[in-house]
Amino acid sequence: MNCVACIEYIVVALMVISAILAVEWRDLLAAAVGMAAVSLFASILFFMLQAPDVAMTEAAIGAALSGAIVIFAVKRTQRFETEEEEKPGWWVRW
DSSP, X not given: OOHHHHHHHHHHHHHHHHHHHHHHOSXXXXXXXXXXXXXXHHHHHHHHTTOHHHHHHIIIIIIIIHXXXXXXXXXXXXXXXXXXXOOOOTTTOO
């Protein structure tokens, strides 16, 4: 096994770890950054597989644009999920 294959395995492992962390984190902003990290590692992997056009597209749209949209959406809402019990909706009170 050569050094390039080892680096590819490391990038894939980092991508899987970032995906697991993005799903498991309770902080929505951190989860959005984890999602962007998955796309960034995917673009690095595409570049290593000699597909630079796909790598640039994944970096621009997957990591940058999608990550920015999710971060702006999180900023406009509550940043943390609450552990409180859900209160009944307005239709229950009728």
